[in-house]
């Protein structure tokens with residue numbers, strides 16, 4: 001089973017990215033062949049400062065490695081180190097009906113939020129399909145917001161195979177129900193672009209302030225809260241605390257007697273401890289950037305080798321060579 005996923009270096013990674021995409025990807029390392037990349041071409045649709053792109057790319061490399069990506073088990077590379085992905089994008093794009101592209105909601109969502117409607121933003125699902133199909137991927141761990149893109153990828157692979165004969169593997173998404181949409185500080189989907197994130201790594205004081213600043217209703221601590229399971233701090237606590245601990249907090253909130261301040265304090269402590277090992281590893285890696293660069297360069301060699309085989313198949317199938 002080959003698993004592949006990518007994350008765009010368009011900002012600092014948050015716990016939605018972690019539980020939606022990184023955790024399942026890291027767990028998959030014990031089950032088979034893993035391909036993980038930093039989607040720097042994708043960041044070009046929104047980031048136009050080269051220093052920012054480089055800085056984000058390096059930070060994401062550190063984040064992935066600190067959180068458990070093991071270069072002995074996974075191929076880990078920068079998307080742009082395998083430029084042939086753009087050739088596959090053209091092959092796929094040439095078979096993709098405009099109707100399919102126009103149904104993609106990410107373009108509509110992003111332009112509605114004020115991003116300038118450039119061609120890259122519109123074409124992005126085709127580049128994402130090429131990312132997946134270039135490596136004979138079978139499984140793609142992502143959050144629910146990416147489900148449509150994996151479905152479009154399946155459509156494109158099927159279209160290609162119908163046009164040119166069985167060439168590309170049709171992949172499936174892996175979406176974990178419990179963490180398909182991690183809520184942000186405002187209760188909406190957590191996203192880099194909504195300013196509602198809890199970062200995986202960052203300054204303790206600032207992060208504590210963010211967590212303590214989660215807005216709750218005005219009911220007194222003593223008042224029973226029958227809707228305790230809907231409480232945002234409880235939902236987030238469930239991600240970090242052992243099940244019995246989280247259930248105990250939920251029960252105390254439900255019956256009354258637990259104040260929101262104490263609940264948020266507990267949430268912060270559990271969140272902060274959850275990443276403590278990763279935080280130490282990240283600091284060690286940050287002091288050894290040459291090592292990180294070697295992992296990415298070595299990953300690029302291995303990714304290029306697989307991509308070359310798939311492209312050879314695809315070119316022959318199309319009659320290009």
Ligand code: ADP
Pocket residue numbers: 006007008010016017018019020021141142143144145146179180181182183189190191192193
């Ligand atoms: P963002 O919306 O913050 O820009 P990305 O689009 O870069 O995040 O997402 C990277 C990966 O993280 C994708 O697989 C995406 O589905 C997942 N992801 C992002 N936000 C969440 C969330 N709030 N809950 C679950 N998964 C998420």
Ligand code: TRP
Pocket residue numbers: 004005006007008039042127128131132140142146
């Ligand atoms: N589009 C994804 C996102 O914004 C990132 C991504 C690019 C990706 N290529 C991919 C994810 C291929 C999975 C597979 O989150």
